[in-house]
Amino acid sequence: MKVLLVSHYFPPHLGGIENVVAEQARHLAAAGAEVVVLTTGRPGGIERLSDGVRVLRVPAWDGLQQRAGIPFPVPGPRLLTSALRWARWADVVHVHDGAYLTSWAAGLAAAVTRTPMVMHQHVAIVDHPATVVRLVQQAVWGTAGRLMLRRAERVFVLNDSVAAFVESYGGRVEHLPNGVDTTLFTPLGDKDLARKRLGLPADRVLVLFAGRLVPKKGYDLLTAAAGPEYDLVFAGEGHDGVPASGPGVHHLGRLDPVRLAEAYRASDVFALPSTSEGFPLTVQEAMACGLPVVTTDDPGYASYRLDRERVRLLPRDAAVLRATLAELAGDPALRDRMGRWSHSYATGNFSWPAHVGVLLDRYPATREVVGRG
Template identity: 60%
Template sequence: MRTPPERPLRVLLVCHYYPPHVGGIENVVRHEALHLARRGAEVTVLTSGSRSGTDDGSDAPGVRVVRVAAWNGAEERASVPFPVLSPRLLFAALRWARWADVVHVHDCLYMTSWAAGLAGAATRTPHVLTQHIALVEHPSALVRGVQRAVYAVAGRGLLRRAGRVLVLNSAVAAFAVEQGARPETVCHFANGVDTELFHPAGSGADRDRARERFALPKDRVLVLFVGRLVPKKGYDLLLAAAESAAGTAAGPGFDVVFVGDGHEGRAEEDRPGVHHLGALPPDALAEVYRACDVFALPSTAEGFPLTVQEAMASGLPVVTTDDPGYAPYELDRDHVTLLPRDVEAVRGALTALAGDLRARGRAGDYSRRYAVAGFAWEEHANALLRLYGDVLGGVPQTTPAGPGDRERTPAEAR
């Protein structure tokens, strides 16, 4: 191994955004950094920022965060999360790749990843790559074309050289191999979730207090959506389902709560029964989960996104798209609603849950049990350390891996 026995393992985590920027990948990286540091690793995070600088680790003890100044116009103007970083990025990547024993890159679509891949190759520092998603079916042909070009050029080299390529589901695994990853390096590896922060409301009074904080009605069933307000996430589909339900004789029986960026300028969607809370930090988001009754995410091509894990940890029934990526997790379809990406199917499922308190209770209890057993961050970090050791020691691993158990499915691990 590269790591001298007299010092801790040095890990460089690379991500296009990092908290306080709000988003799923950045939350995953923050938790990985914090839990790796708690296990004795020295951790540096390379990411973008409004200006260049280094955080002191006060937010995540033991974690150094190196930020390189970036322009975020693509996200602000077109909801495309793609920061354009200053030329200092490559120098920072070279410095910290030389310092590290292993580089862990999150997704290969971003400038931070390209720079870290080049720096790792130049310094002969092995790298691990977590590929979170496949191609995003964005409505813009330009965005789709740029994605394909990036994967064909920068992505192919990153995937090919990676000591391990970690994926959340079989669809992303197939995509990674198609784009150049060596099949023997591709491992199934679920994200973790903070089951202490994300937990069910302790009582009806706790739920009511959470609703008061966010000015949500106490006398309605609340269906929660968390994510960017874009078609890929199913935002428009869920709005249409609520509108369709409102047109029935019995009415919708539920309100919809949206948490995420992208509502600005959509005043026509501020109507009765629809509540927009904007993007929220993790503590506030956890409280919104506790304020609501059902979680809905009719997204496409995501597999098992972090927001579904958070909802399950919060004890909410889940209604989401029947994506092939859920197959390895062996979810009980009597308690998790997996359905076609269709307005009427979503409307029917939400209306049924809104009218059946006992069904919501059974599904919510199942969600919580599943999350606690399968998504703990502590075991996620332990599995990462074992995986880094394999990469540094040159030990081949061909069995698909998941946190804490490399040969069992999440259902078996429970």
């Protein structure tokens, strides 16, 4: 089975989508598939990873992320020729998110080479504070994005809100939760040592935020919800306007997965008041690490059947968020009950091998390839 995975970013660039693609690639290869990842970055020929995955990075201008925090790389002309070559090689083209130039090139290449294509759609239209960004999103999904969703033989989604979005454009939907690496993201470890390594106070309740420091993720809302009962810890990179570290606020910057796992273990509560997301990978990682989770009450979470007594799903309101965090900060027994439930839920529901097993079963070319074998 030859799989071409397509993503606008890939590690070492840090982010939710790129982490999902990396885990898919690794586990597909472990299951016996040949995997090539087409992405952007500094070119250097075909990069062979230790797990057998091959990565092709196409040079791209990334000024929008560097200047405004908008993750939208603009690749050069090499993208289309690379997409055509590897789509012709592949048995299936698996595209992540239909809003990027890498996705459009892969979709065109799949159509030209008549290679089956599936998609992963991670989010719907994001309620961005900038009017121009909202208008651009609407234009994208009214044109190229719509064509991508309609042409895909199957569109995998993380929650019900994204499913409704995809269906509104004519896409064929299948719900598929992401997995989580429960050997890396685990509650086992020395919390005091983790705090010391990260330079965090030993005697404070720590509320962790992990993600890009952009309005969509809700870092500004969490900052507004600061209270004397707890300290806020931010793990992620942002842009101009992000407040500096000070009393009660700690910025760890961008962390690789190993350091991020340590940050989860160092913390007492995980908070992500984001908007317009699927089921964020950081929420799954925090749950696997045994943290109580406070996040936005997104109707798309309905299919996960979360226990609202064990996961706090809140409106995006700073006062409500502050009151909830203060309650958790003052009740260690409640934090313990919520954390134990989080860990149990994550280990029982988020499995990368099971995720990849569904992919291999659903890929359009699977039966044909198995038959040829």
